[in-house]
Amino acid sequence: MPVDSKLTASSEKLIPEKQIAGKLLAHYDRHARTLPWRAPPGANATDPYRVWLSEIMLQQTTVAAVIPYFQKFTTRWPDVSALAAADEAELMAAWAGLGYYARARNLIACARAVVRDHDGAFPPDADTLRSLPGVGAYTSAAISAIAFGRRAVAVDANVERVVARLFAIDTPLPGGRREIDAAADGITPDARAGDFTQAMMDLGATICTSRKPACGICPLREDCAAFRTADPAAFPVKAAKKAKPHRTGHAWWIENGGDVWLERRPDKGLLGGMRGVPTSVWRVAGGGEGDSPPDYPFAGRWTALSDPVVHIFTHFSLALTVHTVRAERDCMAGRDGEWWPKADLASAGLPTLFGKVAAAAMREELPCP
DNA sequence: GATGCGTGGTA
DNA sequence: TTACCAAGCAT
Structure with a gap:
């Protein structure tokens, strides 16, 4: 061992976090992904509206899926005031296909809260952001760090995985979250908070991936406890998942002339607030x-x-038998819904399930009434 | 703390 | 094909 091994060991023990952040930021300066909502590394101007919108869209959703929606939304509603004034049905339709539709309902509620309670400007403080609809522990910290440069510890699935590996934390998730949060806090620097947050997520998304981590090109390889084990990908340890049940039901495809009957689903619950055809339980x-x-x-x-x-779906699979019929306009009298032109179904904003129902129904010619 | 909540990509 | 996974939040 070198003469200074004791000094090296002790300094690594005292401030390993600074070394990790420094290495990661240096790597980020060279390899940061270019994304529509992201400013170049080191930039001090980031639009909080665009950061917020991207963070909401990215919840449990891949970058590739989000990009076209982000472009569509920022073109249609370029700032938080415009979004606060949006027609709710139009916004829900614009969100169709992205999933987790409560996010879209909370998106409007949040924009309106920012306009009403914060003079139209997102608050920089994570705790205040946390009180907004749809903004939780992760998103509030991410916005505070990325848009405002404040030190905040944003722990998403990427950071969770990177940190669990760096420190070889084998407490099964979700129970191991407190331990991981504490370790993430320990390596978070005071400076360049936004870049650090995004660098951690880039590392998790491109190198420290879930299945086959590319340890050979990882800038934190030397600091990583999991790298020194036989199987770095074994971290983080996760509790076994429940088997998902299978459900069945019936869907009603009701045509009148060139129109089909659509209803808006209740705001709460599955596909809440979205248009669809009526179904059985x-x-x-x-x-x-x-x-x-x-x-x-x-x-x-x-x-x-x-x-x-x-x-x-996330928690169950579904088989819907589609029943078609031609009917008079008043056959649905008394029900809350609308006759929608079949030729313009794209503008109805159907979630994927009902898009499949429509495609299946329109493949077959209906018998005359 | 556990559960409900979408969708599309990947191995 | 099946199972897992992705910048989580609300209840």
């Missing part, structure tokens, strides 16, 4: 009593499509 399959027979909304010449529409 969805029941867990394999209950032993067989599939329930269709309970049509009204009498008519219904035709069942041969193949059900299958869709996988």
Whole structure:
């Protein structure tokens, strides 16, 4: 061992965080990804509106999926005042396909809160940001650091993974979060808070990936406890997930002339606030009593499509049998909904499930009434 | 702390 | 094909 091994060891023990942040930021200066919502490394001007919008869209959503939506939203609503004044139905339709639709409802609520309670400017403080709709522990810290340069510890799935590996934390998630949060706090520098946050996420997204981490090109390899183990990818340890149940149900495709009947779903719950065709209740399959027979909304010449529409949600899978019918305009009298031109379904903003239903229904010619 | 909440890509 | 995963939040 070199003569100064004791000194080296002790200094690494005292301030390993500064070394880690320094190495990571140096790497970020050379390799930062170019993203539509991101300023160049070191830039001190970042539009909080664009940071906020991107962070909401990126919750549990990949960069590739977000980019076209981010472009569409910033073109249509260039600032928080414009978004606060947006037509809610139009915004929900613009969000269609991105998923987790509560984010879209909270997006408007948040923009309106910023205009009403904060003079139209996002607050820089993480705790204040945290009180806004749709802004939680991670997003508030990320906005505070990225848009305002404040020191804040933003722990998303990337940071969680990087930190668990750096310190070989093997306490299973989600229980291990407190330990990981503390370790993340320990390596967060005071300066360049926004760059550090984004550098951690870039590292997790491009090098310290979940499946096959590219340790060979990692700037933190020498500091990484997991790298010194046989299997760095074994971190973080996660609790086993529950099996997802299968549900079945019926969907009603009701045509009148060139129109189809659409309804807006309740604000709460699955696909809340989104347009779709009416459906039956969805029941867990394999209950032993067989599939329930269709309970049509009204009498008519219904035709069942041969193949059900299958869709996988986060926590269950679904098979919907689509029943089509031609009917008079007043067949849905008393129900809350609208006749929508089939030729203009793209503008209805259907979530993916109902897009599949529409595609399946329009593949077949309906019998005359 | 556990559960509900979308979608598309990947191995 | 199945299972996991991705810049989480609200309840």
